[in-house]
Amino acid sequence: MNVKWLQVYFILGSNNTDQAPLYVLEEALKGGITCFQFREKGKGALTGNAKKQLAIQMKGLCRKYQVPFLINDDVDLALEIAADGVHVGQDDMSIGEVREICPPNWIIGVSATNKDEAIQAKKDGADYIGVGPIYSTNTKEDAKQPIGEKGLQAIRKEVGATPLVAIGGIQLADVNRLMQAGTDGVSVISAISQAVDPQKTVRKFLEQANLHS
Ligand SMILES: Cc1ncc(COP(=O)(O)OP(=O)(O)O)c(N)n1
Numbered sequence: 171m172n173v174k175w176l177q178v179y180f181i182l183g184s185n186n187t188d189q190a191p192l193y194v195l196e197e198a199l200k201g202g203i204t205c206f207q208f209r210e211k212g213k214g215a216l217t218g219n220a221k222k223q224l225a226i227q228m229k230g231l232c233r234k235y236q237v238p239f240l241i242n243d244d245v246d247l248a249l250e251i252a253a254d255g256v257h258v259g260q261d262d263m264s265i266g267e268v269r270e271i272c273p274p275n276w277i278i279g280v281s282a283t284n285k286d287e288a289i290q291a292k293k294d295g296a297d298y299i300g301v302g303p304i305y306s307t308n309t310k311e312d313a314k315q316p317i318g319e320k321g322l323q324a325i326r327k328e329v330g331a332t333p334l335v336a337i338g339g340i341q342l343a344d345v346n347r348l349m350q351a352g353t354d355g356v357s358v359i360s361a362i363s364q365a366v367d368p369q370k371t372v373r374k375f376l377e378q379a380n381l382h383s
Pocket residue numbers: 179181207209211242243257258259260261262279280281299300301302310335337357
């Protein structure tokens with residue numbers, strides 16, 4: 171995969187915003203997000219056909235702006251609607267199982283909170299590793315203890331050049347420090363989905379991440 175896709179990696183579900191999710195996504199795409207993940211999870215999340223229809227529309231928007239479209243957890247849905255890949259966590263389908271059933275060019279991201287998980291994800295052939303939570307977050311109900319920039323640095327040391335994206339409680343002011351700590355980009359929900367102007371906010375995130383490219 172192109173490591174630049176991780177620079178500003180936006181994640182959104184319908185319950186992460188008070189605005190229309192498709193509006194928020196298109197604003198974020200106009201602002202220049204480099205990757206997108208549909209994560210429909212938690213209180214009030216859509217299910218069944220409503221979830222599928224939203225995913226199809228989001229994929230259409232991502233195609234329009236030529237941005238990779240990934241789905242969180244739901245490998246069946248990702249296969250059904252021909253997404254560009256999936257993100258799976260430690261409690262989800264394993265990367266080996268995903269590889270067995272997915273197209274060869276799929277992007278597969280795996281979560282890691284510590285060095286052991288990151289080393290295993292690298293061994294298993296993850297295209298990128300989502301490292302977090304870096305800071306505390308209100309967005310994920312079952313988030314683990316934050317690992318901070320030190321935790322990120324330690325993981326970077328272990329995995330060499332494997333693409334990494336930092337996640338969890340990330341705000342604009344954190345981007346520079348996180349890039350210095352060794353991440354290839356930042357993965358963000360609320361700082362973009364709840365921004366008054368998501369497009370402008372993404373531009374600022376991109377500006378910060380780009381300082382390191
Ligand atoms: C880029 C990225 N990194 C980490 C995660 C978290 O995945 P997971 O641990 O499976 O938790 P849920 O998102 O499924 O609640 C992610 N989604 N994306």
